[in-house]
Structure formats: C-alpha cells, structure tokens
Amino acid sequence: MKSPALTRAPTTLLDRLAEVYPAAECSLAHRSPFELLIATILSAQCTDRRVNLVTPSLFTRYPDTANLSQAELSEVEELIRSTGFYHAKARHLIGCAQGLMQHHHGKVPATLRELISLPGVGRKTANVILGTAFQIPAMVVDTHVSRLAQRFGWTTARDPDRIETELAELLPRRYWITTSHLLIAHGRAFCKAPTPDCSTCPIFALCPRQGVTKSR
DNA sequence: ATCCCGAGGG
DNA sequence: CCCTCTGGAT
Structure with a gap:
C-alpha cells in the first residue's frame, strides 16, 4: 500500500546528502x-x-x-x-x-x-x-534529526517520539537508518542550531527552506 | 559563556 | 515538562 505521504519523500535531497556524506553510515558499523x-x-x-x-x-x-x-x-x-x-x-x-x-x-x-x-x-x-x-529498520531521532526534519518541513512535531513516527511514515523502512545518519552528519557539519552555515552548505540549492532560517 | 549525536528522575 | 549530570571544544 502506498501512503500519500510517501510522495513527499525527499529522495532527491537524500540522494544528494548521500553523495556529500558517503561515510555517514559506516562510521560506527565496524563495531560489534x-x-x-x-x-x-x-x-x-x-x-x-x-x-x-x-x-x-x-x-x-x-x-x-x-x-x-x-x-x-x-x-x-x-x-x-x-x-x-x-x-x-x-x-x-x-x-x-x-x-x-x-x-x-x-x-x-x-x-x-x-x-x-x-x-x-x-x-x-x-x-x-x-x-x-543488527540491520533492523530503525529511525534514530536525536537533536540533529529533530532539528533538520523540522527545517526541511518533514514534520511540525516537537516530541521526538512523534517525530520518529512521522518520519517512519514518510520514508521507506530501508531508508530509516541511512536517513538518520545522513541528517546527523549534515546537522553537525552545516545545519547547526541555532544558526546554520547556509552560505557554505553543500545542499543549499536543494534546501526546501533556503534563506528562511536565520543563517550565516 | 555556551553548546554538545541523552537518559533518568522529580 | 522540568532539572541534573560532566568535560572539552569553540
């Protein structure tokens, strides 16, 4: 079954983030x-x-x-x-x-x-x-994921549990952990709280919110 | 001074 | 929902 929300799935943005942060997923993967x-x-x-x-x-x-x-x-x-x-x-x-x-x-x-x-x-x-x-579908919601999901307009929720639910509905299961790692990597590098570094942001052209958030 | 890839407890 | 716990980086 295909949820209408899935058509909102920002695959272009995620593909671009995957190019920018190729190591985002495997940074911890080598550990037992x-x-x-x-x-x-x-x-x-x-x-x-x-x-x-x-x-x-x-x-x-x-x-x-x-x-x-x-x-x-x-x-x-x-x-x-x-x-x-x-x-x-x-x-x-x-x-x-x-x-x-x-x-x-x-x-x-x-x-x-x-x-x-x-x-x-x-x-x-x-x-x-x-x-x-364990390669089990899982959506990791930390402060970075919460912040970016809000800035990208993927959710309006504040409660991490609700954000997790909404993102899980928005994205195919196999994207969950990858997306989590990509958002975390990007949140650390550029899309910081409270002022993101939009002027040097590698995905600025694709940002749904470009210029709106107060930035440097 | 202020902020971090949180969790537990009041 | 609030607070506390900690050192280190900026």
Missing part, C-alpha cells in the same frame, strides 16, 4: 554490538571524536560483557572521564553488562523493548543499535 552499545552510551552529549579517544583502552581493559559486568566503578569512571557525565555513564555501562549477563546470556539483545530496559539505554541509543548493528 557490544562495542556499539558502549560507544553509543558514551556518545551522549559528547562528540564521536572524544568517544573514539577512550574506547580503545576501555575495550582493552574490558574486552567483553563478562569483564565489564565485574568492573570497578571508579576504574571505569577514570577511563571514560573525558567524555563527560562519567559517573552516570560508568554506572550505566556496568549495569548494562550485568543486565546482559543476567538476562541475555551476555549478548546484546536485538529488540527495542529489551534494549530500552537496559540502564542508560533510551530510545535513541536502542535505535542506533537496532539499525546499525
């Missing part, structure tokens, strides 16, 4: 589900670059779920300090590992419900895991 879970929890309010700085030593010290589940809190805190929010994140990492050991045979589950029930895993993190590690 375990490593991706850890890296995604660490990425809250923190850039990838800083996450990539601490993960090597973290994974060397705690190669798998069993090791991490028995980690000393203060030791984990020290290893991840530079990513910010380290106290909460360290507790979440260890709590996740313990949850995986107790309820999932030490492995990362592949359902939204099970993922969200892990400490420190919310809807955004869960969808990153599903879409990127």
